[in-house]
Amino acid sequence: MSGDGVGADMSVNDFCRFCHKNLKIQGVISHSTKIFETTGKAKTVFDRLADLGLTLTKSPEKSLRTCQKCTNLLSRIERDLPVFRGWEEEEEEEEKRHADSRDEASPSPTAAHKRQREPAFPPPEEEEETPPMPLKKFCPDPPTPSRTGISVSARRSITKVRPAAAAA
Numbered sequence: 001m002s003g004d005g006v007g008a009d010m011s012v013n014d015f016c017r018f019c020h021k022n023l024k025i026q027g028v029i030s031h032s033t034k035i036f037e038t039t040g041k042a043k044t045v046f047d048r049l050a051d052l053g054l055t056l057t058k059s060p061e062k063s064l065r066t067c068q069k070c071t072n073l074l075s076r077i078e079r080d081l082p083v084f085r086g087w088e089e090e091e092e093e094e095e096k097r098h099a100d101s102r103d104e105a106s107p108s109p110t111a112a113h114k115r116q117r118e119p120a121f122p123p124p125e126e127e128e129e130t131p132p133m134p135l136k137k138f139c140p141d142p143p144t145p146s147r148t149g150i151s152v153s154a155r156r157s158i159t160k161v162r163p164a165a166a167a168a
């Protein structure tokens with residue numbers, strides 16, 4: 001990088017791109033894989049990651065190497081991801097089935113009737129609010145209910161008096 005001896009010793013490529021582990025053991029890079037170069041295998045780490053949906057970019061700030069541990073991890077992801085994708089597909093298919101059944105249920109006649117009845121509820125409540133006005137007009141003539149009240153209580157007292165009188 002800088003050109004002087006000390007700076008040239010340290011390079012971003014001395015570390016694993018993923019776990020940032022120092023790959024240099026006693027000054028020698030070991031147990032590592034070059035991400036963008038094939039090592040006899042058919043695919044590069046770059047191609048394998050691209051297949052999984054991760055596209056790496058070559059950058060001077062990013063290492064071109066990965067450690068053995070991360071390469072092994074990549075192999076496990078490649079092995080297990082199809083299983084995970086299978087789970088995803090199953091869930092998506094179930095969701096689609098549920099969505100289809102919902103669409104079939106909504107146009108039923110009962111649902112349509114319910115929708116028409118629902119807006120009919122608020123208007124009657126508004127009509128009930130207006131009657132209190134005419135009720136106030138009845139207030140000026142309370143004598144009528146009080147008279148009936150008196151007559152009822154008078155009749156009751158009479159009926160009560162009669163057995164009492166009979167007893168006496």
Ligand SMILES: [Zn+2]
Nearest residue numbers: 016019067070
């Ligand atoms: Zn690593």
